[in-house]
Amino acid sequence: MKLYGSSLSPFVRKVLVALAEKEVAFEHVPLRFHDPDRDFQAASPLGKIPALRDGDFRLADSSAIVHYLDRKHPEPALLPPDPRQAGRAVWFDKFADTELMGPLLRPFVHRILRPRVLNLPCDEAVVQKALTEELPRLFTYLEAQIAGPYLVGEAFCLADVAVATGFVNLRFAKEGVDSGRWPKLAGWVESTLERPSFRAAIAAPKG
Template sequence: MSEPLTIIGNYISPYVRKVLVCLELKGIPYRIDPIAPFVGDAEFSRLSPLRRIPVLRDGDLVLNDSTVICEYLQDRFPQPSLYPADPVKRAQARWLEEYADSYLGDVIVWRMFFQKGVRRFLFNEGTDEDVVRRARDEELPVALDYLEARLPVAGWLFGDISIADISIAALFRNAVFVKYHVDAQRWPRTAAFLARAWALPPFLALAAYEERTLRTPLPEQRAVLAEMGAPLTDTTCGNAAPRYGVMRLG
């Protein structure tokens, strides 16, 4: 591979996080343009017609959607494998990835993180506290009950760490950003599973960038990340004023 892969997408996105953890676990070099989709310029719209992140560029190839990107990485760089070899377990892993991306994404990202973070700090809009309360007290416990019955007491879902483990852990990081912590007494397996996942070197390394990003105004984030040594691209697609668009899920 002559040039590192390029990822477009912000460190605090769980879908970007999922892709970056896969890259890190596979030891694949990459560069990142850490933009939020809300500030993507015309070039970003050309590369991502739905204005979603992440975007992967591999030479002339452009891919959208975190699931598509992770499957491409697995096909192109098979080892170490992040998908179970057994077809039944592989299908189960893909389902849990989809469950995380769709249901957890809707509840954690859009009903909690977006409401309490993005709407307030990027668009100067009020938080719909009823939406947040329903997500926290009613909708997220449904997911936690479901996962508690399936997550292992120790280790990972299918032996070695897989896309299912990565996806679940990536989504729950955004719950922490809005001060939600899984109740270890009510959901002990889930709480222990998340602690194990977040202790892995890729999650720990990304957490440093995430935490600085959260504490830094959007126009200053790129400079701060450069000072931290993040593997940034030479140019950015994040030059437009914040605006809503077709951006849900990744």
């Protein structure tokens, strides 16, 4: 099995965590999005990372890949068996992808990716807007959702992976969750990112 994509990407990291949790052997190809590699292009129709190749099967999109892996390697389950919990896990995955990730990544994109990789300037005003206007209401929502060590039910699942992964990029940009204002969220982020699977994913090749 081959996973394409730099571990700097929160979406690639999501798959790296899933593979580590399930202890699946794989080869990591840490290329950037839109890399011309033919095999990668065949697996990722839009040129986005991550993409997966498993024998003659190819798949793009972190959520699709995690669902595939969960069926192929069911233990430990990342989609909870309980219908309500499964629904909530998919909700948090979607929330992370469509609502949270944009503003959560802005400090990383502007302070690190644009100046160091894309040869573009950092717009600190955009970063400050994310930190002071866009993220607080999302953090307040998450704070209200946390009642234990995991976002959904009694076990680590897709919801934890999908929401926590972007906080790694926030850390790369030297920002974090204010533990005075959002204590449960700050604690949950810290303990989730300490899991061996997250530590391995954070240390994985960046390309």
